[in-house]
Amino acid sequence: ENRYKDPKRGDVNYAQMLEEKADLEAMGAAPKPGAVSGCAGCKPGGSLPAGGDGTAAPAPAPAAAAPAPAAAAPAPAAAPPADGSFAYGKYDDLLWDHAAKKDVYATYDPNSPRTTSNFNPFETFDGNSPDASGIYPGENRYKDPKRGDVNYAQMLEEKADLEAMGAAPKPGAVSGCAGCKPGGSLPAGGDGTAAPAPAPAAAAPAPAAAAPAPAAAPPADGSFAYGKYDDLLWDHAAKKDVYATYDPNSPRTTSNFNPFETFDGNSPDASGIYPGENRYKDP
Numbered sequence: 001e002n003r004y005k006d007p008k009r010g011d012v013n014y015a016q017m018l019e020e021k022a023d024l025e026a027m028g029a030a031p032k033p034g035a036v037s038g039c040a041g042c043k044p045g046g047s048l049p050a051g052g053d054g055t056a057a058p059a060p061a062p063a064a065a066a067p068a069p070a071a072a073a074p075a076p077a078a079a080p081p082a083d084g085s086f087a088y089g090k091y092d093d094l095l096w097d098h099a100a101k102k103d104v105y106a107t108y109d110p111n112s113p114r115t116t117s118n119f120n121p122f123e124t125f126d127g128n129s130p131d132a133s134g135i136y137p138g139e140n141r142y143k144d145p146k147r148g149d150v151n152y153a154q155m156l157e158e159k160a161d162l163e164a165m166g167a168a169p170k171p172g173a174v175s176g177c178a179g180c181k182p183g184g185s186l187p188a189g190g191d192g193t194a195a196p197a198p199a200p201a202a203a204a205p206a207p208a209a210a211a212p213a214p215a216a217a218p219p220a221d222g223s224f225a226y227g228k229y230d231d232l233l234w235d236h237a238a239k240k241d242v243y244a245t246y247d248p249n250s251p252r253t254t255s256n257f258n259p260f261e262t263f264d265g266n267s268p269d270a271s272g273i274y275p276g277e278n279r280y281k282d283p
Helices: 014-029 098-107 152-167 236-245
Strands: none
Touching (some): 014 098
């Protein structure tokens, strides 16, 4: 979705996972009043956590009692600024962990319009969770994830690596190569728009090299294999490791892809899959 930004997520241990699971189950068992499919504050087509997705009838109203004094109308959810600019959510560019999500959920009003500050952070869409502004992968304004702790020295190192790869791409790494993402862009200018580097002066032909081993293909039984770093830390070191074995002349697979190749401004996950594509997993 437009303006999606993958959040900074904290380290999670097993005890925290159990706590989060219990929270989600509690939210599903007792959703906020009005939190049913199609509510004003719901994502069209979204799914609420732990079964609280409005497929069951709302909880019956308590027995009638004397009407309470009319409550003041709730303050409307934050709307886009009057000047037409766009405001990201409260935790934009901050740690988007379970505590942050619970904080956003606490102020979420399903009866008010869904905005970047009024949304259910536990509502999924096509299997994905929203970012800190309620935007999903593949939607407008998606921004590439921030993964792992990175300091300034590491950023400079990564920048230098990308520039080096762009200046000297792997042989065959040009637009449309077998190991490229159709429509993708290679890092730091190495996108194949320039002609490949000229071949060295002709020399005596070398002995024919053994054919390279084919890149890993899907298992013969038709199942799907995620990449080497699936569910592991997908940082710069991991990307360099995958890039080291990447062969642009072999078919692009979940184990043979350029992790620095972008597509529509996005980087791939640890299996070479981009936001909005089938089986994409937030790294």
